[in-house]
Amino acid sequence: MKVAVVSNPRHRAGDLIEFLMLRAVHTFHRFVPVDLLMIEGEFGDAEEGFLSELFRSIKHRKVTLPIIWLPHGTGWNLPPAPEAVDGNGQTVAPAVLLERIRAAAGGFPEFRCSPFEATVAELGADGSIRTERCAMIVPEYPGIGDYHVHTRAAYCSENMDIPKALEMAQLSNLAEIAFTEHSGQLYFCADDYWNGRYVWRTRGTEAGCRVFPRMAEYEETLREGAAAGKFRHGFELDVDRNGDVALDAADRRVAQVRLGAVHHLAERFDPHIAARQFLFCTESLLKYGVHILAHPFRIFAWSGLPEPPELYEPVAELLRQYGAAAEINFHQNEPRLEFFDLCLRKGVKLSLGSDSHNLYEVGFFLPHFRFLDELGVMGRLDEVLFRFQENSDRRG
Numbered sequence: 001m002k003v004a005v006v007s008n009p010r011h012r013a014g015d016l017i018e019f020l021m022l023r024a025v026h027t028f029h030r031f032v033p034v035d036l037l038m039i040e041g042e043f044g045d046a047e048e049g050f051l052s053e054l055f056r057s058i059k060h061r062k063v064t065l066p067i068i069w070l071p072h073g074t075g076w077n078l079p080p081a082p083e084a085v086d087g088n089g090q091t092v093a094p095a096v097l098l099e100r101i102r103a104a105a106g107g108f109p110e111f112r113c114s115p116f117e118a119t120v121a122e123l124g125a126d127g128s129i130r131t132e133r134c135a136m137i138v139p140e141y142p143g144i145g146d147y148h149v150h151t152r153a154a155y156c157s158e159n160m161d162i163p164k165a166l167e168m169a170q171l172s173n174l175a176e177i178a179f180t181e182h183s184g185q186l187y188f189c190a191d192d193y194w195n196g197r198y199v200w201r202t203r204g205t206e207a208g209c210r211v212f213p214r215m216a217e218y219e220e221t222l223r224e225g226a227a228a229g230k231f232r233h234g235f236e237l238d239v240d241r242n243g244d245v246a247l248d249a250a251d252r253r254v255a256q257v258r259l260g261a262v263h264h265l266a267e268r269f270d271p272h273i274a275a276r277q278f279l280f281c282t283e284s285l286l287k288y289g290v291h292i293l294a295h296p297f298r299i300f301a302w303s304g305l306p307e308p309p310e311l312y313e314p315v316a317e318l319l320r321q322y323g324a325a326a327e328i329n330f331h332q333n334e335p336r337l338e339f340f341d342l343c344l345r346k347g348v349k350l351s352l353g354s355d356s357h358n359l360y361e362v363g364f365f366l367p368h369f370r371f372l373d374e375l376g377v378m379g380r381l382d383e384v385l386f387r388f389q390e391n392s393d394r395r396g
């Protein structure tokens with residue numbers, strides 16, 4: 001049985017520690033799975049609504065990890081702790097289990113301080129307890145960037161805000177960040193976008209979807225955010241079934257960093273036609289000049305189709321030919337080692353993208369670094385990671 005403990009978050013107004021706590025919830029739910037998470041100790045200033053984003057995200061992402069809240073003092077409106085928990089076959093009070101783990105670990109790290117460490121305890125059947133620490137941020141690495149972050153202009157934004165995202169980037173040791181909004185969401189209404197109508201009833205045709213222009217809103221969001229610090233900006237470009245990329249010529253000036261993504265397939269009932277269409281759309285994005293292919297192959301799982309491993313080779317080859325990077329992305333996505341291994345062998349760069357829709361995700365690279373470790377490239381990140389360069393504009 002595994003138990004994770006977050007100790008002493010010591011919140012102060014505006015410190016964003018709630019998003020690091022939320023990061024811990026998602027870490028122990030999905031990436032370092034445990035059976036129970038305990039959050040204990042000094043919670044700091046009891047501010048109204050302090051943990052509302054945390055509970056909203058738990059509900060939104062359907063997190064089923066049991067969490068026990070054990071704050072010191074009163075004034076916290078949190079779910080009450082159960083009287084007893086299972087401590088590997090033994091029923092004990094949560095506080096008793098917590099003290100056993102604390103004793104085995106020789107004390108808990110302060111979650112309040114960077115690198116925002118939690119403790120993971122493995123309870124053996126013989127009563128033994130082995131503990132290790134798990135940090136919510138990765139070590140500082142020169143030039144590391146998150147090239148896939150959404151803004152409040154996204155229909156799917158949960159709480160994105162550029163100034164706060166820049167703070168999260170700093171807390172996460174990022175050297176740079178790029179805001180890359182869904183281009184299709186800036187030209188079509190939410191209903192036409194989410195239903196994928198824009199890929200088959202394309203713009204400029206008689207039956208085309210009504211254009212719902214929101215580019216000015218995105219530019220305004222970027223302008224406002226610019227007062228809070230430095231960042232890059234661009235798009236996660238959508239493409240229709242004709243291979244036309246959803247970006248007007250007049251809006252290209254905003255397209256500094258260009259991700260390309262297949263979010264909808266016009267044909268998703270026949271796996272062979274879907275695969276052919278995916279390749280066509282992917283090459284159309286690469287021809288257009290995207291720097292990074294976002295979450296390659298995610299569309300298959302999203303369309304209820306099996307991922308076609310026979311496309312790994314042709315897609316990796318297209319990336320090599322066009323000099324674009326493959327994105328490691330865990331946002332509702334499971335990247336496959338086999339594909340990224342193939343990319344590495346072809347010299348295709350790997351880009352790290354959080355695909356943030358929620359502030360806790362900005363620069364959250366724990367899963368990415370575990371993946372890079374599995375790929376065996378931790379010793380040569382300089383060589384394999386994509387880095388944006390101003391002159392990497394390949395459209396000419």
Ligand SMILES: [Zn+2]
Pocket residue numbers: 236261263294295
């Ligand atoms: Zn996407």
Ligand SMILES: [Zn+2]
Pocket residue numbers: 148150236355
């Ligand atoms: Zn995205």
